[in-house]
Amino acid sequence: MYAIVDIAGKQFKVTQDQFIYAPALEGEEGASVEFDNVLLVDNDGAVKVGTPTVKGAKVTAKILSHVKDDKVIVFKKKRRKGYKKKNGHRQALTKILIETIK
Template sequence: MYAIVDIAGKQFKVTKDQFVYAPKMAGEEGASVEFENVLLVDNDGKVAVGTPTVKGVKVSGKILGHVKGDKVIVFKKKRRKSYKKKNGHRQQFTKVLIENIK
């Protein structure tokens, strides 16, 4: 059984006991969260597609922690103008354990 869930504007394919790195959410470690924007559910070959969401289906999870992603280098340069700028960026994520699909 799996579901496609919209979490903070991004779509994730989730199954039970799976870890998901979602965009940073409010909440402390150990807090439970519910996602109600379920776009599709597959239950052993029986597919339910929402218009736009499937009614009566919720995905529950547990926040395991807040982490940072890999560093991305942002480099800007304009030739012959002696202009160079180098920045780094680390996106913040929330690690969520999917506990149940109801």
């Protein structure tokens, strides 16, 4: 059984007992979170597609930790002008454990 869920503007294909790194979510570590923006549910071949969401479908998850992604280097340059800029960025993520799909 799997579901496609919209979490903070991104779509994830989730199964039970799966770890996911989602964009930063509100909540403390150990807190339970429910997602009701379920776009598709597959229960052993019985597929339900939502218009736009599946009615009554929910995915519950547990927040494990708040982490940062790997550093991305942003480098800008204009040739022959002496212009160079170097910046770094680390995206805030939340590690969650999918507990149930209903």
